[in-house]
Structures are given as structure tokens and as C-alpha cells.
Amino acid sequence: MFVDALILFQIAGIGIIVALIHTILKQMGKEEIAQFATLIGFILVLLIVVNGLSDLFQQIRSVFLF
Amino acid sequence: MDILQITVLGVLASILYILLKEVHASIAFLIILITGIVIFFSIIQQIQLIFETIQRLGDQANVQGLYLTTILKIIGISYIAEIGAHLTKDAGLHSVSKYIELAGKIFILLLAVPIITAVIEAIIGFIPNI
Numbered sequence: 001m002f003v004d005a006l007i008l009f010q011i012a013g014i015g016i017i018v019a020l021i022h023t024i025l026k027q028m029g030k031e032e033i034a035q036f037a038t039l040i041g042f043i044l045v046l047l048i049v050v051n052g053l054s055d056l057f058q059q060i061r062s063v064f065l066f
Numbered sequence: 067m068d069i070l071q072i073t074v075l076g077v078l079a080s081i082l083y084i085l086l087k088e089v090h091a092s093i094a095f096l097i098i099l100i101t102g103i104v105i106f107f108s109i110i111q112q113i114q115l116i117f118e119t120i121q122r123l124g125d126q127a128n129v130q131g132l133y134l135t136t137i138l139k140i141i142g143i144s145y146i147a148e149i150g151a152h153l154t155k156d157a158g159l160h161s162v163s164k165y166i167e168l169a170g171k172i173f174i175l176l177l178a179v180p181i182i183t184a185v186i187e188a189i190i191g192f193i194p195n196i
Contacts, residue, residue: 004104005075011100012082015093019086042092049096052103057146059107063114064142 007052011045018042072105098156102149136181140174 018041147170
């Protein structure tokens, strides 16, 4: 349970930091790099979430006898 | 004790969601997703215990294995469809969530066909031939 709550904080932290980087790069006038940073942050979070989702579906399949 | 943890987790997730909603909507949505996954993970072990009990009781009462398996599968389909429907509803896609619910209903009906057939055959067996 504790590890699971850690994932939540991880995602929120990544989101806040990516938003920060985006804002700073935008202020510096580097629009394209800012977009790239946002995209990479999103992909990182998506990787974590998809891993969790696949674990959940495996568990459901084993419990509900599919 | 688990219910306290789950409630705290939900409150925490909503605070983080509100925090992230303005700066980064897509990651905020993924927070909702991971919260649902975590909470479901913590209850699925209890569900497994309940199901093992149900299966043991069914074996003792000599219920046919096919019927019990069908019922468990139906419950699983309803849980999965519920998760998907709520997630899509949170993302603002009400019509897609309705479609997921419809698909869940159709699959449940499809799984229940052998049971319905057995019931109808039993009823027809009761009717005497004219």
C-alpha cells in the first residue's frame, strides 16, 4: 500500500516538475524544446501508469478465471 | 484498517488532481487512473478470498462447475466495464462510457446464454406433450 501511494506522489512530482520546465523554457523563448519536455514527461508518466494497468488486468484475469 | 488507508489515498489523489489540473491536464487524468488501479489492487485480494470461499461451498453443495465459473466471469466483466466506464466519464467522454457499459451488458448476456438455455429446456421439459 505504501509503495502504491509512492507511485501517486511520483506522478504528481513529475507533473509539477514538467510544468515548471515548460514554463521556464517558454520564458526563455525556446518553444519547441518546451513542447518536447512536456511530451517526454507525459510519456514517462504513461509508462508507469500502463505498467500498473497491465498488472491490474493480469490480476483480474487470474481472480475472475478468464 | 485498510479502509482508512484507501480513504486517505483518495483524498490525497483529489488534492494532487486539483493541484495539477491547471498546469497539466493530461497528467492529472493519469493520476485519477493510477488511483483507481491502486484502490482496486488493494480490494482484489479480498475478492479472491471471497471467491475461493464461494467455490469451496459450491463444490460441497455439488453445484455444477460451469454455472459457478459463469457467475464469477460475469462479476469480473461487470467490474472491468465499471472501471472503464468511470474512467472515460472522468475524462469527459460520456458517450464512450455508455458504449463500454453496453458492451459489458452484451458480453454478460452472451456468457449467460448456456444458463438461460438450461432454464428454458427445463421449463419445456415440464410441459407435457399434447
